[in-house]
Amino acid sequence: SQLFVSRSSANQELFLGGLKEGELPTKLVDLVVKADVQGSAEALSSSLAALEAADDKLAVRTRVLRSGAGSITNEDVMLASVSNAIIYAFGISISAQTRDEAAKSNVEIRSFEIVYDAIDDVKAEMAALIRPPPSKQLGSVCGTLDIKQLFKIGAVGKVAGCKVLDGFVRVGNNIRILRGNLVVYEGKLQSLRSVKEAVDQVDAPNDCGISFNDFQGMEVEDRVEAYLPNDENAVFESYGAEKGQD
Known part of the structure; x- marks a missing residue:
């Protein structure tokens, strides 16, 4: 039916x-x-x-x-x-x-x-x-991840084990989590781990663990989008342009 x-x-x-x-x-x-x-x-x-x-x-x-x-x-x-x-x-x-x-x-x-x-x-x-359009306050997308598993780490709480599909994810990124076409979270990435070690950035196609101080509702198969805040994006683009001139 x-x-x-x-x-x-x-x-x-x-x-x-x-x-x-x-x-x-x-x-x-x-x-x-x-x-x-x-x-x-x-x-x-x-x-x-x-x-x-x-x-x-x-x-x-x-x-x-x-x-x-x-x-x-x-x-x-x-x-x-x-x-x-x-x-x-x-x-x-x-x-x-x-x-x-x-x-x-x-x-x-x-x-x-x-x-x-x-x-x-x-x-x-x-x-x-x-893919619902993001709010302008999020900045420019720099990476996309899929949540593959969930686990808990002591005082950190729930951690989402992710695969970075493209780009990169960095501590301090603005984050949007999608469940299908529903936006379930918008906020900042507080913690990023690679092979159990705290790191500042993980690039595609590597795995990582992400967690948030104000959100524990992640689910397997959620899509995670990482954004460079607008002010940081301006610095990032400027840096890229300078490197291109070297």
């Missing part, structure tokens, strides 16, 4: 049931498409329906619930409301009354005049589900 779990905080659903071995859970981005003429509605709907995105843990695809020519109707708004869909309006004007009705129903209407702009917007929506 197929099981859909509604995500109340977003306009997506997570498809969990009927997975074959090796298949990824799939999130759906539901859309209602309205255009100035039927041909445009069909062309845009076809392009949007073909979009797919995935990483190693989650796939995202679109589902066009309705498409057609003409103005956005109350029925379109109602459908989008009950299904948490986004309405894409192409080449049509939207009345103030329609915008008011959509706002009351918590329905988002996005207007476009160029097909590729609409397609790029949906791609960005899908990408944000796979």
Whole structure:
């Protein structure tokens, strides 16, 4: 049987049931498409329906619930409301009354005049589900890790044994931990270990242990992103430029 779990905080659903071995859970981005003429509605709907995105843990695809020519109707708004869909309006004007009705129903209407702009917007929506955009305060990403195991070390507490997939991780990095597409922690890395020894930095593709003073909720298979704080990143880039001139 197929099981859909509604995500109340977003306009997506997570498809969990009927997975074959090796298949990824799939999130759906539901859309209602309205255009100035039927041909445009069909062309845009076809392009949007073909979009797919995935990483190693989650796939995202679109589902066009309705498409057609003409103005956005109350029925379109109602459908989008009950299904948490986004309405894409192409080449049509939207009345103030329609915008008011959509706002009351918590329905988002996005207007476009160029097909590729609409397609790029949906791609960005899908990408944000796979890897939510970080807050600007985190800085610039410098490394990505996967948590492979959990263990405890005396007064340190819970330690996450990680594989550094790319880049590097350093004590003092801003850290974001993702569980699927859910951000479960943002903070600073307090402790970094390599083969039980405290170190300042570990580079890919090595293993390491990380821990936090204010967070013990790590789980195996969480994705960890390490960030250089903005001020440190400026120094890091300057240093790299100077080395390149040597």
